[in-house]
């Protein structure tokens with residue numbers, strides 16, 4: 249039934265920390281390369297934003313193989329943050345991204361506070377970058393390998409050093425591998441984050457019982473995909489209540505309905521990760537599905553749905 | 560072709576554990592190059608979650624079921640049932656809906672025109688060699704050296720023969736063809752006349768042996784590798800192999816899905832390949 253409903257204008261636009269997006273859908277870092285890999289399969293101009301693979305100061309080799317394994321409704325990965333490094337990104341990847349009419353968000357990480365600060369400084373100099381996303385799920389090699397994002401003080405320090413070197417909107421990506429994610433969320437908000445994205449992958453392990461060996465060379469890896477969605481929704485719900493800055497929901501989204509769970513829980517936008525591997529135009533389907541949902545539910549502006557959870 | 564939903568035209572077991580699936584694929588004949596692969600979505604649900612990579616065996620046209628309609632363009636894959644995904648694939652029937660992403664990756668380069676071509680296939684590794692043979696017969700003398708553990712592993716060799724390829728079969732248990740390893744046959748042939756281009760696909764130990772034989776005789780070699788893949792398009796970096804010159808400080812990882820699956824032997828860091836790279840349980 250193609251009634252006049254379907255021609256009614258639905259606004260999917262959202263704004264996060266001054267960053268305007270056509271819709272709330274963007275890829276999760278590390279699952280969309282530097283954008284160009286997916287250009288043959290979907291129109292990058294239709295995305296809310298593009299988030300790059302995590303960048304570091306110098307190129308990073310990453311982990312030995314096998315690096316991935318499939319699990320029930322999910323996958324483990326220990327890619328080891330292999331990336332071209334921030335300078336090669338600027339030289340070789342930005343020219344392609346510049347041509348696209350979609351805001352680009354550079355995800356990055358470091359293993360020392362100095363590295364975080366230095367990468368932030370270099371990214372800040374790229375005028376076409378709309379925002380940055382700071383991955384704090386990395387060990388601080390100068391402090392006994394404690395993962396920045398699992399300790400409120402270390403997380404605060406990392407955000408603080410980045411904030412001092414950055415004028416662009418700063419999104420901080422939270423790790424779920426903590427007892428209470430709201431403590432970390434508050435710490436990074438205090439340090440000046442403009443938004444948080446949650447969640448990164450959950451540490452997991454899978455064993456090949458015949459060979460008596462871990463299925464991935466790194467032994468443990470990050471679990472992603474539909475299997476983690478209920479955990480991600482719960483954490484987004486908690487963080488939305490704990491902080492005043494906007495929250496971006498990530499974890500196991502492969503359809504509009506999945507994305508809606510996060511929006512209704514209070515996320516202002518969502519990221520689609522593993523689903524891009526299953527279906528290279530997954531985000532297009534999420535965007536189309538959100539529009540359809542709004543039409544069906546007679547919602548003129550998707551922002552009406554954000555945080556509409558009834559409890 | 561690109562990413563598309565389509566239907567199965569036929570799915571048959573051709574030897575114990577080995578299946579042949581024909582899939583409707585508009586554009587396949589023009590688009591697919593020898594050595595390329597596709598990512599096959601077993602079901603439109605989320606189980607299993609990831610797509611499975613398969614080499615493209617061949618493409619063609621078949622008459623339409625309906626009189627008067629134009630021929631139907633197809634591609635074929637050959638697969639061995641090794642786990643959950645391939646077991647589910649073997650349950651699919653004519654008319655079932657599937658989703659395919661492809662053709663993907665870099666295929667074979669035909670080598671020097673006129674020179675003898677030797678294709679070496681181990682078990683299911685034979686798959687990407689058929690379209691290569693199709694492309695090479697005509698201008699070149701083409702041989703297929705096909706190896707397997709037992710006779711059941713020797714599949715579709717007669718189809719190569721029909722193209723005019725000379726085939727040499729060997730099995731480890733001697734149940735078909737010569738008893739022994741396919742690499743012994745390669746060695747013999749190159750010792751008689753080393754003026755050849757070699758193309759190989761199969762388990763890593765076989766590829767390593769082929770590489771040693773070719774390197775010693777300075778014979779150009781291209782190999783097709785396997786790797787665990789999540790995306791197939793160069794985004795996840797799950798499928799990497801070490802390229803020549805790789806080290807911890809100057810990493811040279813090559814994406815099997817994008818820069819491969821076919822590599823020139825000189826591109827790879829053979830001495831540093833992990834046992835888990837470039838081959839998998841399924842083809843051992």
Ligand SMILES: Cc1cc2nc3c(=O)[nH]c(=O)nc-3n(C[C@H](O)[C@H](O)[C@H](O)COP(=O)(O)OP(=O)(O)OC[C@H]3O[C@@H](n4cnc5c(N)ncnc54)[C@H](O)[C@@H]3O)c2cc1C
Pocket residue numbers: 318596607609610611612613614615636637638639640641642643644645646683686687784785786787788820838839840841842
């Ligand atoms: C480029 C390429 C071409 C291939 N061509 C063929 C072919 O023509 N015919 C054929 O039978 N097989 C081929 N394979 C191997 C095929 O992909 C696996 O046998 C298949 O994925 C196994 O799936 P499963 O669910 O049955 O096994 P499971 O063991 O249950 O799979 C679990 C996970 O491991 C992955 N996996 C398991 N074995 C392999 C493998 N050998 N290579 C890559 N991933 C694997 C699966 O994709 C899945 O993600 C190819 C692999 C690659 C990379």
Ligand SMILES: Cc1cc2nc3c(=O)[nH]c(=O)nc-3n(C[C@H](O)[C@H](O)[C@H](O)COP(=O)(O)O)c2cc1C
Pocket residue numbers: 276277278279301302303325327329355383421447448449471472473474476498499500501519520521522523795
């Ligand atoms: C292969 C792979 C690589 C990833 N690389 C990064 C990365 O470089 N930086 C980062 O912040 N998150 C990375 N992630 C985490 C994702 O961005 C996302 O937070 C997580 O996968 C959960 O979302 P999903 O279930 O939709 O995949 C990666 C995930 C996967 C599966």
Ligand code: FES
Pocket residue numbers: 787788789790791792793794795796797798799814815816817
């Ligand atoms: S399979 Fe994802 S990068 Fe090759």
